[in-house]
Amino acid sequence: MGFLDRSRTVAPPDWNRWLVPPAALSVHLAIGQAYAWSVFKPPLESALGLTGTQSALPFQLGIVMLGLSAAFGGTLVERNGPRWAMFVSATCFSTGFLVSALGAWTQQYWLVVLGYGFIGGIGLGIGYISPVSTLIKWFPDRPGMATGIAIMGFGGGALIASPWSAQMLESFGRTPEGIGQAFLVHGLAYAVFMSVGVLLVRVPAHVREREVVRSAINVSARNALRTPQFWCLWVVLCFNVTAGIGILEKASPMIVDFFKDTATPVAAGAAAGFVALLSLTNMAGRIIWSSTSDLVGRKNIYRLYLGVGALMYLLLALAGNSSKLLFVLCAMLILSFYGGGFATVPAYLKDLFGTYQVGAIHGRLLTAWSTAGVLGPLIVNAIADGQKAAGKSGPDLYTTSLFIMMGLLVVGFVANELVRPVAAKYHEPELEGASR
Known part of the structure; x- marks a missing residue:
C-alpha cells in the first residue's frame, strides 16, 4: 500500500497545480457514466424479461450508495488522501461492471444489481468526493472554478458514455451475451482511464498545506x-x-x-x-x-x-x-x-x-x-x-x-x-x- 500512501503523493516544489484538475476529470468523466444507464434499460428488459421498474434498480441503488459511501467514507478519504480514494473508486466502479457482465452472461439479474448498483455505487461515492478537498487546497484563490472543472466531468460523462455504449450494443448485440460483453469492455476501459488520475494526483507540499489550513476556519x-x-x-x-x-x-x-x-x-x-x-x-x-x-x-x-x-x-x-x-x-x-x-x-x-x-x-x-x-x-x-x-x-x-x-x-x-x-x-x- 506504500504507493497509495498520502506521503507518497506530496508534490515536489515545481509541481504544476494545473495537472490536478485533469486527474480529477479522469475519475469524474468515468463515474459520470451513471447518467447514461438508460441506454442499457431497453436491452436488459428484452433480454432478461424485466419490467421498467426492475431495470431501474441498478441506477437507483447506485445513487443511494453514492450518498451513503460518500457520507461514511468521507473521513477515510480525508485521512488516506486522494490517490487512495481514486484507487478505491476505480477498483469498485470497474469491478461493478465486471460483476454485472457475469450477471448478464448467466442471466442472473441480481448480480447486475449487486455489481452496478452496490459495488459500483461505492465507487461512485468515493470517486465523487475524492478530488474535492485536494482541489480546494491547490486553488485556495479559486475554489469554485477548481471544483467546477472536476464536477463538470460528472455531468458530461454521459455525453461520452451514451453513444459509446449504444455503439457497443449494436456491435455485440442486445442479447445477454452482447450486454455482458459491453459491461466487460466498460469495466476494463474505465479501469485504465481512471488509473490516469490515480497516477497523476498530488497533494500540496506540507508547508503550503499548513499555510492554507492556518489561514482558514477549521471545523471537523x-x-x-x-x-x-x-x-x-x-x-x-x-x-x-x-x-x-x-x-x-x-x-x-x-x-x-x-x-x-x-x-x-x-x-x-x-x-x-x-x-x-x-x-x-x-x-x-x-x-x-x-x-x-x-x-x-x-x-x-x-x-x-x-x-x-x-x-x-x-x-x-x-x-x-x-x-x-x-x-x-x-x-x-x-x-x-x-x-x-x-x-x-x-x-x-x-x-x-x-x-x-x-x-x-x-x-x-x-x-x-x-x-x-x-x-x-x-x-x-x-x-x-x-x-x-x-x-x-x-x-x-x-x-x-x-x-x-x-x-x-x-x-x-x-x-x-x-x-x-x-x-x-x-x-x-x-x-x-x-x-x-
Missing part, C-alpha cells in the same frame, strides 16, 4: 453536523437537486405532453435532442456558475439558483405551452442551476468550515442528493400518473408538480438566507492555537 466533520449552517445547506442542496432532477428525469415525455395539442407538436427525435441539450446545459452550468461564485460569492450565486429557478418554474406552470422557445429556455436555466448547485457547494462548505475536513463534510452533505434522487422523480411521476388517471392530459399533468418545485426552491432560498458564519465554539481549538 463531526462538529459540522452540529451546526445549523450544515443543515441549512443540506436543505438548499436537496431542494435545488429535487427541482432539477424532476425535469431531467421526465424531460422527453414532458415536452411532448406540453405541446401535444398544439399546431406544432414535438416529435420523438426532437424530444431526444431536447434531453441532450439539457445534459449540455447541466454540464456547462457546473463550470460557468461555480466559477462565477468566486467573483460574486457563494450566498449570492445560490440566491440566483433558487430565486430565478423558482421564477422559471412559475413561467413553465403559467405559460410553458405558449412557446417552445420559452419552455426550452426555462428548462435550460433550471438545469444549469441544477449543475451549478452541485459544483458550487464544495466551495460554499470551504467558506463556512475551512479546508480541514471539507471532503468528509461534503460526503455527509451528499445524503441530500440521495434524498432528492428519490424525491424529485417521485413527485413528478406520481402527480402525472394521478392526473392521467383523472382524465387530464397535456400541461395539466405537470402543473401541480411545477408549483411544488417552485415552493421547494422558495424554502431553499429561505434556508440559504439563514446561513451565517460558523460560531467559534465549533472550531478546532488545537488548529486555532497553532495558527497564532
